[in-house]
Amino acid sequence: MHKGQFVLERSGLEQLLQALRAEGYLTLGPKVREGAIVYDEVQQLEDLPIGYTDHQEGGTYRLRRRSDEALFGYNVGPHSWKRFLHPPLLRLFRARKVNGNLEVENEAEPIPKYAFIGVRACELAAIQIQDRVFLGGPYQDPHYKARRAQVFIVAIHCTQAGNTCFCASVNSGPRAQTGFDLALTEVLEGDRHYFVGEVGSEAGGRLLDRVAHRPAEGPECSRAEALVAQTARNMGRRLDSEGLKERLYQNLEHPRWEEVAARCLSCGNCTQVCPTCFCTSVEDHNDLAGQIAERTRRWDSCFTADFSYLHGGSVRVSTKARYRQWLTHKLATWQDQFGTLGCVGCGRCITWCPVGIDLTEEVAAMNNPAISTLPGRQEGGTHV
């Protein structure tokens, strides 16, 4: 139906936002709050972080003013879209004890209809990765599924790269390839402020038809293309992902793990801000009378001391073991589990680590093979 690229003026984007709201979507997008850009309800374009940019480095995040009025002139903040699709706290069920019977109540909760405004390529990749986790296996998570099915995605191709960004080296950006309803590139040229866009789905096409737009002209497309291409060349970090899985499997006893463990606080920030981390825990509560019990699910982190609790103690006691678990899961075992890398190169873990641990640096450090390999490989011994 819609072929080729279109142009939306700034006013057209406002119309798009209002059209989504008119269709009953809860429009979520970036907003400035408490010194960071987070995802929250956006009711009009003025709610966006207009004229803001973010300065990010290992352990550093600061907002700064731009010299222009760009709506999306920054990268990603501490929030990711997973907080909406995979909620931090969720009630799984409520049960009652009635006459010695166990009755499980299944509340037909209204599932929110979200529109995500300003989804970056790395974030889209992260959503697709979580799709595999929650929908691609022998079981499907009905809570994720219900929220995911209704989401409308307006993606933004990044026109600048952050210091901690490395989406290019993991093939997840800066251009969003699939999975969006509409994708836009923001262009500021002189006194012009427009968006070059593409339609990614029928729903996107239908929505576009309700707002003022026109086909993009050659120079406009080229300009947008150039901005994105330049972004790909300006990545702040790079992950050497060649043979990464094998490299990590062979270096599980590399001395570097001890070094990074000495710095790591096992605070778990990385797991909270990471858009693909999905671990949760389940808790049972009951009321004082013991008549009603609830089971809730909340985000958990493999860095917590009792994450791996078994038989009176934890399997992964040391910080080293827990950091190793997180990194090897994200970059190696995830590949065996889900067929893709678990990391999308958004750089959040680097930015929000209080001590600035940089996983691209850790991985690079392990390029030098370590002394010991896997135990039990020695042949002929009396033990296994």
Place this chain on the structure above:
Amino acid sequence: MSKTGLEHYLSEHPFFRSLRPKDLAWLAELAEPLAMEVGDYLYREGDVSKDFYLIQEGLVRLEIHTPGQGELVIQTLGPGEVLGWSVMLPETRKTFDARIFQATRLLAFDAAAVRKRSEEDHHFGYELCKRFSKVIGERLQATRLRLLDLYGQPH
């Protein structure tokens, strides 16, 4: 079992396997078959090590007597097991009772003869020492694992 039959039988047993044919023949000649009934004592605590044994059938229990608690069982040994590793060390005495608790057939090998031959023929002696070391090592390993009380409640 004839002596050649015995030789063959020993050659197939993990403990005796790969000994030189002349050593196997000598051991087969030395071997004395024993049949013992439930309750019989193979040896008692304090006895001088007289023989070492290869259990063919039945069950032998290593016990120690404690006033007030009767017999405490250290270990049971069954078919195929070798009993009496201390035979290589002269003048050792048994620290436990060995009592039959399922009708048992065994082969007994005279300790003094084995030690004499080991002194005269160090190759033979070394081979036996290696094999007894393995038996001791396996018993020790198993004992240590039992000490871990793996089936106990987690702490």
Place this chain on the structure above:
Amino acid sequence: MVSLISPTPRPDPMQPRPFRVARALRETADVVTLELEAQSGPPLTFRPGQFTMLYVFGVGEVPISISGDPYKPERLVHTIRRVGLVTEALCKLRKGDVVGVRGPFGSHWPMEQARGNDVVVVAGGIGLPPLRPAIYHLLRHRRDYGRIYLLYGARTPADLLFPEELQRWQHTLSHASGAWPVRVTVDRAVGAWDGSVGLVTELIPHLHLDPPHTTALMVGPEVMMRFTIAELKRRGVPEENLYLSMERNMKCAVGFCGHCQLGPHFICKDGPVFAFPQVRDWMMRKEV
């Protein structure tokens, strides 16, 4: 709010089905067997080696292997050791009490692949219940297998599980006089005990086996399983014929919470039953 007692399998794998305790048997001082019946809907069918998540109202949920006969699913049987809050609550249940059940989950013992082979079942302590469904299968289909052995190690005679069944199995599986298919040993004999004393791994070297055509199924503390594997390998049983049941912290049992990972494996959906080569590199490593 809608109250649901759904007769059909729930689409949400996190929702328990109510089951009623038909029988609660005290096996030993800290082990209880619960026989459960579905309050409504079909009985829960399972394959040997699988587990369920048992939910005690308001207390919590734990993974417990199914220990009953897969050919008699009307009674869903679990044998539970009291080690914490939830298992303690389960061990206190009486006939008529209600529990929530989710499942069955996980991989199962390779009863098909083992056909034609000698089978050695090695159980350590509370490792016998997860193997009992496999034993029932072996008993029922004895002619499909070669020699069948059960090696069972317990702490003391008082800790032995299913003593009458052990005797019956000994009788059923003995083809010839003098055959000794069920070998029970204890770490420590206290009181009158006329059986073996020693570690269960010590029973392996002298079994009559055809090692290349032997399948081993084992459950017990990880240390015990490592040594059992070493002994079986020493006998010449190929690694791919060694099967074990692994344990890790479990919260959801459906591969979403991430807790039960052992390297790339989710114990809840890739296991708990694994062929040894799948987990060898990971279980030999510390703190993985």
